[in-house]
Amino acid sequence: MGKLTKNQKLVLSKIEVGRMYTFKEASVVIKEITTTMFDASVDMDVRLGIDPRKANQMIRGVVSLPHGLGKRVRVLALVTPDQEGFARNAGADYVGLNEYIEKIKNGWTDVDVIIAHPSVMGRVGILGKILGPRGLMPNPKSGTVANDVSTAVKEVKQGKIDFRVDKGGIVHTSIGRISFTPEQICDNAKEFMATLLKVRPAVVRGIYIKSVYLSSTMSPSLRVDSKSVDGD
Structure with a gap:
């Protein structure tokens, strides 16, 4: 592994190893650790406790993000x-x-x-x-x-997006741009999570949301506490 640059060390210093952030906290930190010169995409990866090989556990849906995606959709x-x-x-x-x-x-x-x-x-x-x-x-x-x-x-x-689970049981989606305010990022993230919870298959038992990560283009990822969707 090559030596970390000064900028990379600065970014990593802002992340607490092993910490699980709330949506509100992660929305602030993600802006602090994104150093791209362009308006990076803000992404979410959610690992679900489902078997995507079974038709009755195939997750797919649509969500209208309250603040849109922040980019032109062709x-x-x-x-x-x-x-x-x-x-x-x-x-x-x-x-x-x-x-x-x-x-x-x-x-x-x-x-x-x-x-x-x-x-x-x-x-x-x-x-x-x-x-x-x-x-x-x-x-x-x-x-x-x-x-x-x-x-x-x-x-x-206006920001309606289509999402679906992949073969690994993970849903990946963009929820905005790094130029958004932390509040806008948080609102979009929570709306996406709320929609995922609504489409939970009735046959799924046990843990449904296994892990949630927030990241931006070329940034490290932040683990988010899925339970914080109902609070800060």
């Missing part, structure tokens, strides 16, 4: 011509159908979220092998297949 709306105006007015960056289906077939996936009207899913279904692995395939469970495309686009633009 949205593609796949709709019929009569719905294009509504999607554009709602803020969709790309709107259309056949031309975007062809672009995606040819490898274009330069978007963050794809929202589709149910009536076009028959044509969108052929893109599953391309969009699925990238987490871009429209899905009713995540709210990205919607009759009201206009509302769906607005919600995504």
Whole structure:
């Protein structure tokens, strides 16, 4: 292991080894230990006491963060011509159908979220092998297949995110930017945790939230006490 730089030593000096922080405390410290010259992403990793191989324990959901993500979310709306105006007015960056289906077939996936009207899913279904692995395939469970495309686009633009557990039983998500105030980071983190608790499968027994970590781009992680979601 190479020698730590002066900056790295300073960052580590601000972290109490073995300490479990409250959400409020971690939201303050994460800003103090982030030294990037850009507006770093603030991320959460939550290890769950579930078996993701079982269909009745597959965690997936959506949450609207009270302070948004702090970044531009590029949205593609796949709709019929009569719905294009509504999607554009709602803020969709790309709107259309056949031309975007062809672009995606040819490898274009330069978007963050794809929202589709149910009536076009028959044509969108052929893109599953391309969009699925990238987490871009429209899905009713995540709210990205919607009759009201206009509302769906607005919600995504305002900070609605889709999350799902990975094969290791961990949910990873971004909850904002380091330029947020500690209060904004804390609010978003607590809202995400509250939503995770709501989608707990009834079949899960024992410890559901095993561990929670807060980090930012290129920063060390802070362990957070999941019980502090109801307090400071």
